[in-house]
Amino acid sequence: MGEPLLSVRQLNVSYGGIQAVKNLSLDLNPGELVSLIGANGAGKTTTLKAICGLLQPASGEVRYQGRTIKGQGAWELVSQGLVMVPEGRGIFTRMTIEENLRMGAYLRRDAEVESDIEAIYTRFPRLKERHRQLAGTLSGGEQQMLAMGRALLAKPKLLLLDEPSMGLAPIMVEQIFQVVQEVAQQGVTVLLVEQNAHRALELADRAYVLDSGEMVLSGPAADLLRDPQVQAAYLGA
Numbered sequence: 001m002g003e004p005l006l007s008v009r010q011l012n013v014s015y016g017g018i019q020a021v022k023n024l025s026l027d028l029n030p031g032e033l034v035s036l037i038g039a040n041g042a043g044k045t046t047t048l049k050a051i052c053g054l055l056q057p058a059s060g061e062v063r064y065q066g067r068t069i070k071g072q073g074a075w076e077l078v079s080q081g082l083v084m085v086p087e088g089r090g091i092f093t094r095m096t097i098e099e100n101l102r103m104g105a106y107l108r109r110d111a112e113v114e115s116d117i118e119a120i121y122t123r124f125p126r127l128k129e130r131h132r133q134l135a136g137t138l139s140g141g142e143q144q145m146l147a148m149g150r151a152l153l154a155k156p157k158l159l160l161l162d163e164p165s166m167g168l169a170p171i172m173v174e175q176i177f178q179v180v181q182e183v184a185q186q187g188v189t190v191l192l193v194e195q196n197a198h199r200a201l202e203l204a205d206r207a208y209v210l211d212s213g214e215m216v217l218s219g220p221a222a223d224l225l226r227d228p229q230v231q232a233a234y235l236g237a
């Protein structure tokens, strides 16, 4: 196999005196869907923020497309295809749905933006029906779809998803996971952080398990699903 698309080595991230991520290493190969699971406060969000340039690590290395990420702002990384959908979605509630989508394409200068917006509307018909409505009026599930649509308009090579199913009704959760799977099948590399460990392992090729800031287990997702230790700690078995 060639070089990983993302490679994290010995990452340490602290908030003042609290070390939230300790000596964390992980790899994502092009085209993989990888899940990162762990209890509340395990350090999942902190890991994603350090990867996408929103938090400065105390030490360690993040390599993306073969180059070290250091000091680049999140926008610069977005322009290189490293895109995050944050926990709580981060949509602009006082802008319309269409304006939110256009923000996703803000850094693009190619001629395909309009057809890509149409493709998002085809994928999410609810967004098309409501494209002039303020995004804050959407339901939680629709807001998550908008956040995903906006991220896809940035043409991601690597998509970091932070708890996309959080707070959603079960039917919406399934729709969101379906979209995640489709996006991955279309060739986007995905790092999925999820509380819903069962579904996250069912969807993923591989997974990592984080506990108190440390990576404690990793492997093919199907193996972790059958692992008694994982079942007892994370799958409610």
Ligand code: ATP
Pocket (backbone or CB within 6 Å): 015, 018, 020, 038, 039, 040, 041, 042, 043, 044, 045, 046, 047, 195
């Ligand atoms: P959750 O599923 O609850 O979002 P998580 O696995 O994403 O959890 P993080 O949000 O990364 O975990 O938090 C890791 C640790 O860092 C926790 O102990 C948390 O309290 C702490 N922490 C997170 N953000 C901050 C902050 N801004 N300031 C201080 N401590 C923080």
